[in-house]
Amino acid sequence: MEMTQYLNVFMDEVQEHLQTLNTSLLALENNPADSSLLEAIFRAAHTLKGASATMGFNKMSNITHAMEDLLTRLRNGEIAVSSEIINVLFECFDLLDALAQGIAAGHEEDIEAAGLLTQLRMLASAGKKEVTxxxxxxxxxxxxxxxxxxxxxxxxxxxxxxxxxxxxxxxxxxxxxxxxxxxxxxxxxxxxxxxxxxxxxxxxxxxxxxxxxxxxxxxxxxxxxxxxxxxxxxxxxxxxxxxxxxxxxxxxxxxSEEGTKETVRGTGVIRSGAVPRAVTSPTVRVEIKKLDDLMNIVAELVIQRSQLEQLSEALESKRLNEVVEHFSRLTVDLRDRVLRARMVQVDSVFSRFPRLVRDLSRDLSKEISLEIVGGDTELDRTVIDHIGDPLMHLIRNAVDHGIESPSERLQAGKPQEGRLTLRAYQESNTVVIVIEDDGRGYNLERLRQKAVDGGFVTEEESRRYTDEELIELVFIPGLSTAQQVTDVSGRGVGMDVVKNAIEGLGGVISIKSEYGVGTAVQVRLPLTLAIIQTMLVRSGDETYAIPTSYIEQTISVGSREVQNFRGQEVVNIRGDILPLLRLNRLVDTPVSSAPESPELDAIIIKIGEHRVLLVVDQLIRQQDIVIRPLGGYLGKIEGIAGGTVLGDGSIALVLDMRVVA
Structure with a gap:
């Protein structure tokens, strides 16, 4: 095995043990008498010490060695867990994490560790009267x-x-x-x-x-x-x-009482001596590049499948149809299995946030509890790798500006401790992540006035905005509602960056907020970026693909139902007035000379809380496609996310509905 391969294995192990350190330290802070947590922390530090020494990363080895000395005395009951020890162990985690990032980048970071080593040694040699x-x-x-x-x-x-x-x-x-x-x-x-x-x-x-x-x-x-x-x-x-x-x-x-002892649910922490045996299945580490290569091959198979299906229809051969149907089922099964192999639990990102909330709440003198729900929800590894920073900014925003100080909360009749919930769940072919707090919420009138004062909208325009449109103002670059700039957030360059990052992943972000009650930010992401489900539509002689993640419903609309309101075509759909957009005008395709049909094919497009009705010449069918980037001039056209090869060999452009609608 080459050194690079050894390093990859080492880095995978480091990340696993760092995650164990982080989660176990957070739990130990709340349950200092739990010996099983000390065991988990000790094993992680011990393994890191041996692995880093073998690889020649001396700074990491020295820190973990000193941690091991301190943890040994804690395990043996020679000293007791204290807040000072917890804080120093968290500092060790931060240093090890920084060293790991440096190693991954090709060098061990030049970080000063002498002071931390001294602290560890002093704590490890403290008086021996305190025992467990x-x-x-x-x-x-x-x-x-x-x-x-x-x-x-x-x-x-x-x-x-x-x-x-x-x-x-x-x-x-x-x-x-x-x-x-x-x-x-x-x-x-x-x-x-x-x-x-x-x-x-x-x-x-x-x-x-x-x-x-x-x-x-x-x-x-x-x-x-x-x-x-x-x-x-x-x-x-x-x-x-x-x-x-x-x-x-x-x-x-x-x-004498043992026979009447009731089963009582514990606090969720498994104590030593009562650890259930986990049922594990054999696993093997695979480089993400190999999965990417495999997915590219599957993507080509998807294209070939479409071409075979087209050819089968043209030849009208029953036997060929049967073979193609079987091939299609196998291709779909292979695609699903490869996609599942690329899936990673969102907990790999969520596990960073309890520590973040702990540190921020202490720095800001706030009392905040974080609840994580749905950490076992899975997302494509590519999406996971890019979603961490946007979520971190949203959580910082909630802690800094959303949740009030204990005194403010008491005055408002709220519990002294603020509540922050991070929730994930799968919905169809998307994953929804919600960051919800019970803080002060957005003051929409103040937000409107800020936008007017900053020249982002006129007074007249702002007065016509609905509450849903007003909340969207927070995504305008440079607009900040923070009363003061802090080191945590609120510099006016945040929410637009978050929005761009999420939309760059093919996702959508929306906000619901009630002043004085709280805020919920919803992020909707595609399960994978490799193969997406689309609706093929026709405009003139051209075929376009619309990702189904933006489609709420396909409907037929009578041409007489179309009304004109202040120069904008609108349609009343079950009591909701939706603006009507015509695809041929948006993409500038020639209008058919034939008289307009009394029934129009249309799609209700939903982006966050924004809904429009998109009229197309023809709804063709749903189809899985592989998005290919467009090079040169075509790649710079707004509203076009990429292209795909259809079964007949023709090219269909994939519409970016965030721009088009």
Whole structure:
């Protein structure tokens, strides 16, 4: 295997382990007592260390080695997870990600890592008194906390009211002379913070000093782990304190109660010791270029299939028709299988955003929860590779300008914590991605005035705009509604760039917003860019292809139904007045000398919230096509997205409906 091939395999592994680091760190921040997350982070760092050392990338190897030292002490219970450690590990992730990008570009980035290495080593060599519950239990007599049914009922009710169940494990110094008094002091401090449910051993045994130097207290509190731990750790003769968050799924019942134990849904985090075996199927890594080459061959087969179908119709041979039909089915099956092989889950992009929202909300002093739905929805790899930046800008916009500060939200009668939802789902041959927030929404009057003041529209024009047309103003280059420029977003050069990027992928973006309630941005993308489904239409003697992703419906319209309103032809379609466009005028094809038919073939075109009725000379049929770029002068014609070869060998131009309509 050549070095380039080794490097490709290495980079694939790096990206997988970096994604594991990112998602596991985010989860560990919310569940610091979850040992399975520490294991996942340790394994990722350990694997990266070995792989980078083998490839000779010393900076990456040194960082992951120092991470491994710190993580080893965390796993062994010698130090406890803290916000400082989480932040430093996130800095490590950022550095490793930057190094990976540099390696992919052909060089290891010259990034200063000495300061971060020093931080890692200082944390790894910190005092050894802080240990996790695992180390605290390694004393003379192991204690196994258990609850009865009445205690369990109390705990369930308290947790439903927002309290957290902690097991506070305390080890006193071996030379402590007043063990009962120290245990009483610990109980008193914990009672200030919440409700003590039970002690192990029992309270009477603690008072009588009928225990060795170790005991555990179960306490219900609304405070975080650090606030529970701190007052106990400050008590004289307390040598070790460990605080463990216990969820209902892991609530230990006494043996007599075990038979009545109910199945309780956990928090979604799989704990160590309860990890289900995943059913995996054999996989093999394939370079994307090989899939591209395979798709190009399939594309040629699609063209040949169309030509065979045309030839079969002309020859009128029953046997040939049967062979062609079978060949067509095989071609469609092959096309679908190759397309599926190119598909990647959108979660590969979405997984970047929890960290982004976390960091931005902290920088902006906002409280924001991010919910991701439909991460397993699949898109073509080519689309995935280009959609990340536009989505990132939309999320930055929502966090910076959409969601209000906690004080503003409280004044508006909203929950203090803002909600941001990122949702993906497949609809026909497109994938829809929605970024929705419950923030302040767009002030359409203010947006209209900004557009007028900036000279983008006249006062008279703006007054005629519908709400849907006003919201479209945000896509005008240079128009910004931000009251102040920030480092996050709002420089007036964003939404037009986002729109161009999405439309460059054959997609459509639209916005729905209600002032004071929130905003939803919808991005609709084709499943693949390689082969698309179109409607073939005729205008004069020419054939054109219209992507079905823009088609809402094909209908027949009576010529008498066409009205004229202020110089624009319109038609009333089920109560909606739609502007009528004639394709022969748009593409400048000769008008037929024959009298106009009483029934017109038409297509309702929908681009975002914008709908028009497009009249054509003839609706031919739906057909899968392969778009080929047009070179030279033809490639610069507005409204033409490319060309395709039809079954009879003729060329059909593919219309770019964003321009035409």
């Amino acid at each position: 519950i695992t180390a605290a239990r390694s004393v003379k007599h192991e204690i196994k906390p258990e609850y009865n049914r009445d205690e369990k009922a109390l705990i369930e009710e308290s947790i439903s009211n927002g309290r957290i169940l902690y097991h506070v494990s305390v080890k006193l110094r071996e030379d402590c002379l007043l063990k009962g008094a120290r245990a009483f002091m610990v109980l008193r401090e914990l009672e200030k913070l919440g409700q003590v449910v039970r002690t192990w051993p029992l309270t009477k045994d603690l008072e009588d000093e009928n225990f060795d130097d170790h005991f555990i207290i179960g306490v219900l509190s609304v405070e975080n782990t650090e606030k529970v731990k701190s007052p106990v750790a400050s008590i004289t003769d307390v040598e070790i304190v460990a605080v463990e968050h216990i969820d209902l799924a892991g609530l230990p019942l006494s043996q």
